[in-house]
Amino acid sequence: xxxxxxxxxxxxxxxxxxxxxxxxxxxxxxxxxxxxxxxxxxxxxxxxxxxxxxxxxxxxxxxxxxxxxxxxxxxxxxxxxxxxxxxxxxxxxxxxxxxxxxxxxxxxxxxxxxxxxxxxxxxxxxxxxxxxxxxxxxxxxxxxxxxxxxxxxxxxxxxxxxxxxxxxxxxxxxxxxxxxxxxxxxxxxxxxxxxxxxxxxxxxxxxxxxxxxxxxxxxxxxxxxxxxxxxxxxxxxxxxxxxxxxxxxxxxxxxxxxxxxxxxxxxxxxxxxxxxxxxxxxxxxxxxxxxxxxxxxxxxxxxxxxxxxxxxxxxxxxxxxxxxxxxxxxxxxxxxxxxxxxxxxxxxxxxxxxxxx
Numbered sequence: 001x002x003x004x005x006x007x008x009x010x011x012x013x014x015x016x017x018x019x020x021x022x023x024x025x026x027x028x029x030x031x032x033x034x035x036x037x038x039x040x041x042x043x044x045x046x047x048x049x050x051x052x053x054x055x056x057x058x059x060x061x062x063x064x065x066x067x068x069x070x071x072x073x074x075x076x077x078x079x080x081x082x083x084x085x086x087x088x089x090x091x092x093x094x095x096x097x098x099x100x101x102x103x104x105x106x107x108x109x110x111x112x113x114x115x116x117x118x119x120x121x122x123x124x125x126x127x128x129x130x131x132x133x134x135x136x137x138x139x140x141x142x143x144x145x146x147x148x149x150x151x152x153x154x155x156x157x158x159x160x161x162x163x164x165x166x167x168x169x170x171x172x173x174x175x176x177x178x179x180x181x182x183x184x185x186x187x188x189x190x191x192x193x194x195x196x197x198x199x200x201x202x203x204x205x206x207x208x209x210x211x212x213x214x215x216x217x218x219x220x221x222x223x224x225x226x227x228x229x230x231x232x233x234x235x236x237x238x239x240x241x242x243x244x245x246x247x248x249x250x251x252x253x254x255x256x257x258x259x260x261x262x263x264x265x266x267x268x269x270x271x272x273x274x275x276x277x278x279x280x281x282x283x284x285x286x287x288x289x290x291x292x293x294x295x296x297x298x299x300x301x302x303x304x305x306x307x308x309x310x311x312x313x314x315x316x317x318x319x320x321x322x323x324x325x326x327x328x329x330x331x332x333x334x335x336x337x338x339x340x341x342x343x344x345x346x347x348x349x350x351x352x353x354x355x356x357x
Contacts, residue, residue, distance in 0.1 A: 039071040043356040044091045045348060046076045048100035048107055048116070055315035058341065065345030066352075073352050080104040095356035099348065101286035102309030113355045115221075115285040117309030122162050123201060125281075125304060132280025135273065135301050137204040144183045148202065153178050156205040156239065158251065161194035164308070170252040175205065177243060209295030210236060212251065214303070215270045217289045218311060218340075222278030223347045224271045225340040231261040262326070264337045273300045281305060286312065314340065 045066060047059050056077070063075035076091050078084045080100055088110045096112030103118045120128070126139045138153065140146060141162075148157065159181070161172040172194040181202060189195035208214075212232040218225045237249055274289040281287065288311030290303040313319040314335060323331050335341065 041074045042072040042094065043352050044074050044076060044094045044096040044112070045352045045356070046078055046087070046091050046096060046098040046109060046112065047348075048078045048080045048098055048104055048109075050080050050100075050102050050105075050309070052317040053102060053310050054312045058312070058315050061341050062345050062348070065342050066349055069345055070349045070353070073349060078107050080107045082106055083108070097348075097352040097356040099285050099351075100309070101312060111357070113357050115283060115351075117284050117286055117307050119164050119308040120281075120284075120305075122160070122164070122304070125307065129277060129280045129302055129305075132276070134276050134280050135299060137206055137301050137303070139201055139203045142181070142183055142200040142202050146181075146183065146202070148178050148181055150178045153202075154205060156246075157181060158203045158205050160201050160203055161197065162199050162201055163194045163197040166194035166197065170250075172200070173252040174247055175237065175249060175251045176247050180243060180247075206292050206294050206301050207237075207239075207296065208292055212237065213292070215265070215267060215291040215293075217270050217274035217291060218313075219274050219278055219287050219289060220344050221285055221347050221351055222275045223343060224274060224338055225343055226334050226337045227265055227267055227270055228334070229263050229265045229267070262330070264333050269300055273302060277302050277305050281307060 045063075047063065049059055059077050063077065066073055066075050074094075076087050078087045080102065083106050088108070091112070092110040096109065098109045098112045098114040098116070100107075100114070100116035102116065104114075104116055123139065123141055126136050129136050137158075140148075142159070155178060156175055157178050159172070159174045159176055163172075166172060184195060184200075186196050186198075214230055216228045216230065218228075232250070237251065238245070241249075270291045273291055274287070277289045278284070278287055284305065284307045286309055288306035290306070291300055292303060293300050310316060310318055313323070314331075
């Protein structure tokens with residue numbers, strides 16, 4: 001296990017490097033801050049992070065913006081994979097807010113209101129969203145007793161695995177005619193199929209029209225940090241084709257390894273439904289809300305919130321190769337479409353002042 005750097009252990013911020021202002025993709029020298037009279041710290045904010053899910057540089061930048069917005073708040077950085085006893089004691093001296101995009105593995109604060117992400121089983125997530133008034137596709141667990149009425153479900157449905165690790169890669173996601181859906185015991189799935197790892201679910205098919213498209217709204221406490229539209233180029237579904245062709249046609253964007261079109265968009269309807277998703281799951285601070293639009297009705301549906309927390313793709317290791325392929329200009333847009341790091345700081349300041357205990 002990697003030993004945390006000294007500033008991580010004791011909760012101090014490291015010097016900020018590589019900060020980008022305006023539209024330049026270079027990193028100019030930071031301007032000198034104007035002189036301010038000393039202000040007594042009244043609250044603490046702990047940004048708990050998982051190494052490789054968020055970069056120290058991003059967190060330092062957010063912490064600096066927090067300090068500029070409200071010098072009464074002192075920010076600590078704490079890797080969730082370490083106990084950080086000095087940080088725990090220091091932060092506990094004042095009312096504290098703890099924000100962790102993912103589950104805290106080892107770090108346990110002594111004081112404070114805690115918000116942390118965790119993986120939510122797919123069916124439970126759908127039920128929680130539905131109870132919160134969020135539009136979601138009709139969903140059911142595929143069991144031996146399940147009978148689907150085409151009049152209720154439509155001509156087509158989507159089969160999905162509940163195993164989070166494989167479904168996040170698009171494995172086992174399949175379009176199928178409703179009349180052909182039938183239960184398969186886990187042992188009867190072919191080797192490597194995610195149906196061996198957990199129940200399959202049936203979900204209402206939302207036809208997005210001529211393109212296989214999905215919109216990702218990354219939110220922090222419900223406030224969008226960017227809105228990314230993703231389209232699989234050439235990803236067309238011929239609903240008049242044979243059953244064999246339809247069931248073999250890729251239907252999830254993760255199934256398209258190449259020729260995926262991405263663009264940042266200003267979609268206030270998608271932003272509104274993502275905010276609604278946060279209100280349905282208010283304990284999850286960072287949500288990667290996946291939204292699709294019905295081409296026939298224009299209605300939006302939330303597929304999932306990716307509540308586990310590894311969605312900080314400004315700097316996550318998970319998307320490092322994608323960022324390289326996207327190029328500097330695309331990634332600059334990710335950061336500055338909604339001035340993400342300053343927006344995150346603004347949200348954190350408000351939440352710290354309202355919720356720190």
